[in-house]
């Protein structure tokens with residue numbers, strides 16, 4: 001029994017958390033990756049909020065959307081994870097072009113390359129043309145682990161320590177939320193402290209950009225290393241849309257071709273602050 005069959009069998013007609021009403025921010029393109037549905041580390045509530053707040057003409061799911069590796073070990077599929085699948089399928093139904101590029105954790109979908117399921121196109125890679133005419137190669141990016149010749153990252157990612165860190169991250173943020181504090185990524189902070197990880201990231205980015213240059217494209221969009229970035233390497237632009245386990249980020253293209261990384265934890269914190277400020281009754285009103 002594969003994960004795909006099981007997930008579709010469990011799929012409800014309606015999501016457990018209904019879609020939020022109201023105006024959505026519109027973009028030309030949205031890229032998200034490394035959601036890792038099926039793991040406790042996935043920040044599903046934040047992603048649901050993001051999906052309910054935005055819309056786009058095209059949406060790329062840049063791999064590691066469903067964590068098949070983890071699901072095979074133990075089944076973990078809460079209602080919020082269904083809600084995300086439901087929302088993505090709903091987007092496709094409403095007319096967004098949804099392209100799914102499987103990563104290494106959801107490689108079981110790679111066998112369906114070239115097919116379309118529920119309006120979602122499955123591709124191995126894609127070429128995206130921006131509004132200002134630039135050609136970007138879109139790929140998950142796990143193939144560059146070996147190029148970097150540094151299995152440190154895999155060792156780091158596959159590590160028991162990393163998983164423990166992810167679980168701690170969820171617990172810590174649960175407590176922070178109860179205390180009214182915004183989301184803060186423990187794992188992201190830890191990674192910045194590990195010299196090897198920092199070194200790996202920069203070598204990885206360089207390898208990906210080098211490949212893009214040799215293919216004659218103007219830039220590359222990938223995920224995989226859970227580190228959002230927009231960085232030029234020579235004439236090539238390297239874009240990484242980040243992840244929804246640590247950073248909770250998405251890459252977006254505005255209608256004029258301008259690219260931006262959205263940090264959703266910050267966006268949510270700013271919105272909550274604005275709502276709280278709006279709810280405060282001015283002192284003089286109380287005194288009167």
Ligand SMILES: [Mn+2]
Nearest residue numbers: 064103104224
């Ligand atoms: Mn990956």
